[in-house]
Amino acid sequence: MDIKTLFLCLIFINLFLTVFMLISSKIQKTYNGYKYWILSTFILSIAYIFFALRGIVSDFLSVVIANALASTVGVLRIISIRKFFALKTSNLYFISVPILSSIIFYFTFVINNGVIRNTIISLFLSSASSYMAYKMIKNIKKGVEALYIFNAIIFISYLTICIIRMISWIITPQSMLQSSFSNILYFISVMSLDIGWCIMIFAMNAQKINMEIQEKNKQLEELNKVKNKLFSVIGHDLRNPFNVILGFSNLLIEKIEKKEIYKMENVVDNVVIIRDLSYKTYILLENLLRWGKIQIEINSFKPDFYNLYEIIDANITFVKHIAEFKKINIIVDVDNSIKIYTDKDMLDTVIRNLLTNAIKFSFFNTEVKILSEKKLKDVVLSVQDKGIGMSLEDIDKLFRIEELFTRRGTNNELGTGLGLILCKEYVEKNNGKIWVESEEGKGSCFKLLLKGES
Incomplete structure (x- = not known):
């Protein structure tokens, strides 16, 4: 079999794979990088056409442009793999293409040396292949280890073939269209790998879709549990x-x-x-x-700058009557000059829930303290009570919708646990944090990290 026949096979195979993958992307969901791989396969078939026309068209097309397209394929496939693993990508990757093309141009029209050209392009493609093999091994998913190992082997195989061909050319200088053993072995191997890569990407895409379906099913199960808990809250509490x-x-x-x-x-x-x-x-x-x-x-989420003291003071009015019933004194030690960046309605709900909780779990004739502390550009707001407190086990159950953890207050008050979950979602929506410090029998201190003035 001569080299030109192999090139025709490679062109046909890659065009067929392009059409096959393009059709599959239309009839099923695909990850972002899938289309990059389709594009790279199509560009590779164009590169093979230019390589096959060496000696018929100009060297600029059959050498410089053909190798530029081959290097573009390597870049596109790196981006494809990075997108598959949800890693950041950059157009800066493409800078390597004009740099490589300039070097190929130099060793074609200034110093005509096919061995150096082959060495440069082989090193580039083998580096890209080794990087993709590394990402496959590094990101192995539990349950599909065999798929990722198989994919890594494909990339390592191509890396090995590139190095063998590069060494062969250095030992025995030859041309691309020469029907030498190393050239024939290289292109037959590449033909098999092109098909293997297509199967690999198709299988990885199917695996990712399957994992997403499993994750959505898990979320649906959790939502169903939440729904049942909420119906229980509505039906009973x-x-x-x-x-x-x-x-x-x-x-x-x-x-x-x-x-x-x-x-x-x-x-x-x-x-x-x-x-x-x-x-x-x-x-x-x-x-x-x-x-x-x-x-x-x-x-609706409408954050703006608000005076923290004024928000707290307004919300104390809502809970004053239940505090007076238990003879609980609410002490506010908040700097009235502090301004925070937040959605006011959300923070109103958070403070009201925390104050209601503090009073609920406080003993009669005690006090609830509201304190503020500046932390660089942020503000830490604390709501502290002298109530029954919580164990570490109970603290771990807070803020979790699947738990809806609640207890009776010191006056046998009922609760649902929904208030703290709402607090967490609202605080995090405003780029803040909420946590609790507590000890059984010694009270609890809920803390909020809020965004202050910059």
Whole structure:
């Protein structure tokens, strides 16, 4: 078999693979780098055409342009592999193409030396191949180790063939179209590798799609669990307060109608119970609605600079009555000059939830402290109580939707655990952080890292 026949086979194979991969990209989902590989395969077939026309067309086309196209293939395939592994890519990779072309041009028209040209292009392509083999081995995925090892072997095989051919040319100078053993072995091997590369990319794409499907199924299972938990919250924690409110309202109406209320204190006591339960139910409903908006991404996010002290002071008004009932003193030690960059509605919800929690788990006749501390351009806001505290095991359950961890307060108050999950999502939406420091029997301190003025 002569070299030109091999070139015709290589051209046909790569054009066929281009069409096959292009059709597959239209009928199934593909990762970003897949199209780069298709383009590289098409460019490779054009490069083979120019190589095959050596001696028929000018050396500029059959040597310089052909090698420029071959080096472009190497760059495109590096980008393809990097995109497959979700790594950053840059157009700077293409700088190597004109540099390489200039060197090839020099050793074609200034100093005509085919051995040096072959050595340069072989070193470039073998380097690209070794890089891709390295990425395959480095990013091996559990469960599909064989696929990644097979892919690495393909790249290493090409690397080996390039080096063998380069050494062969150095020992025995020859031309590309010469039907030498090393040339024939090289092009037959490349023919097999071209097909192997196509199978590799197709299999990797299928594997990635399969992993995405598995991940989505896992997410759906988690969402189903969350849905069941939320229905439990709505069905139990939301229904019970309304039952109590309706019960006390009916009792109050009945006593008024029968003229059985002789003291105003009795009326006030019943109204206070109704008010407190209404507030707790309102907080629960607000948390459910806000959390739901986050999940369907319809929540408007409008950050701006706000005075931190003013936000805290406004939210204390909402929780003052439940603090007074437990004789809890709210102490605010926040610098009234601090401004933070945040979505005000979101921070209102966060502070209100943290204050409600602090009061809920505080003992009677204690205090809740709200403190601020500047950390370079950021601000750390602390909400500290002297309540029942938490164990490390309980702390680990906080902020996790799959747990919806909750406990009863010091006055047997109920909760859902949804408030803290909402706090975490809102704080992180504003590029902040939330964490807790706590010890059983000694209280808890919830801390927020907020963005301050730059």
